[in-house]
Amino acid sequence: VVVAPAPKRQKCDHWSPCSPGDYAYRILSGGGKGRLAKICFEDELLISEERGNVGRGINIAIVNCNCVIDSTEHSGEMMTLIKNAPEGSLLLMVTHDDGSTRLQKDAKKLLEELGSKEIQNMKFRSSWAFIAAKGFKLPDNIQKEKINHSNKKNNRYSGWPAEIQIEGCIPRNLF
Numbered sequence: 001v002v003v004a005p006a007p008k009r010q011k012c013d014h015w016s017p018c019s020p021g022d023y024a025y026r027i028l029s030g031g032g033k034g035r036l037a038k039i040c041f042e043d044e045l046l047i048s049e050e051r052g053n054v055g056r057g058i059n060i061a062i063v064n065c066n067c068v069i070d071s072t073e074h075s076g077e078m079m080t081l082i083k084n085a086p087e088g089s090l091l092l093m094v095t096h097d098d099g100s101t102r103l104q105k106d107a108k109k110l111l112e113e114l115g116s117k118e119i120q121n122m123k124f125r126s127s128w129a130f131i132a133a134k135g136f137k138l139p140d141n142i143q144k145e146k147i148n149h150s151n152k153k154n155n156r157y158s159g160w161p162a163e164i165q166i167e168g169c170i171p172r173n174l175f
Contacts, residue, residue, distance in 0.1 A: 011043035018169035026167035029127035029148075030054075030096030032157030037096040046092070056097035058128075063090045063175075075104035082110060087135030088175040095128045118147040125150040127164045136174050143168065 010017045011024035018024045023042050030037040036054045039047040039061040046061040047054050058078060062085045085091060091114065100122035111119040114132035122128055127148040131138065138144060148161045156162035 012040035012167065014167060014169075021172055022169035023172055024167075024169055025092065025131075026165060027092050027094050027129045027131065028165040029094040029129050029163045030160075031127060031163030032160040035157070035163055037094040037163075039092045039094060041090075041092065047094075054096060056099075057095065058099040058103075059094050059096060061092045063092075075102070075107040079107050079110050082114070082134075085134050089134045090170070090175055091130075091132040091134060093128075093130045093132070095122075095126065098125050099128060100124065100126060116145060118145055121149075122147065123149050125160055127161050129164055129166045131166060133175065138174070139171065142170060 007015075012026040014024055014026070024040075025042075026038070026040045028038045036049040037047065037059045038045060038049075038054070039059065041061065041063060045051055047059050057074075060078070060081060062081070082091065100119075101124050103119075103122075108119045111130070111132075114130075114134070116130055116132070118128065118130075128146070130145045131142065132144070143166050146164045146166050148164045150159070150161045152159075154161070
């Protein structure tokens with residue numbers, strides 16, 4: 001009997017490694033009460049339950065600044081955080097619970113300006129993941145946004161849609 005060796009763990013739990021000139025990332029929205037959002041960059045959990053810094057609403061990691069803002073009550077704080085992110089920043093965002101119901105129009109417009117095509121379509125408890133760049137352009141082949149709406153017939157968890165994720169590799173020379 002031939003036994004294959006256990007697969008080697010890759011950065012941010014990727015199946016295959018990123019090339020030496022790339023950063024690894026994985027962003028995962030929350031799904032249900034017990035499955036909280038996670039943001040991993042270069043094998044470091046920036047936002048997670050383990051770090052105790054994940055919360056309801058839109059969770060944002062700006063590379064070198066990990067921030068959680070309850071967007072249900074604090075759209076203005078979220079906008080200030082994004083506007084104050086330095087040029088050359090990578091912004092990684094995921095929702096947990098509800099990130100849209102009380103999100104102000106100005107905040108949605110700001111996320112659209114960063115490239116979101118789904119922010120206006122987000123509904124109560126939609127699972128959403130979004131990657132944006134400030135001061136540089138992300139490569140066209142990188143998936144930048146994903147959404148899964150809450151739907152009573154298809155929800156994986158009681159009243160909650162399944163979590164979604166975006167993972168990949170981003171060239172180090174972009175920022």
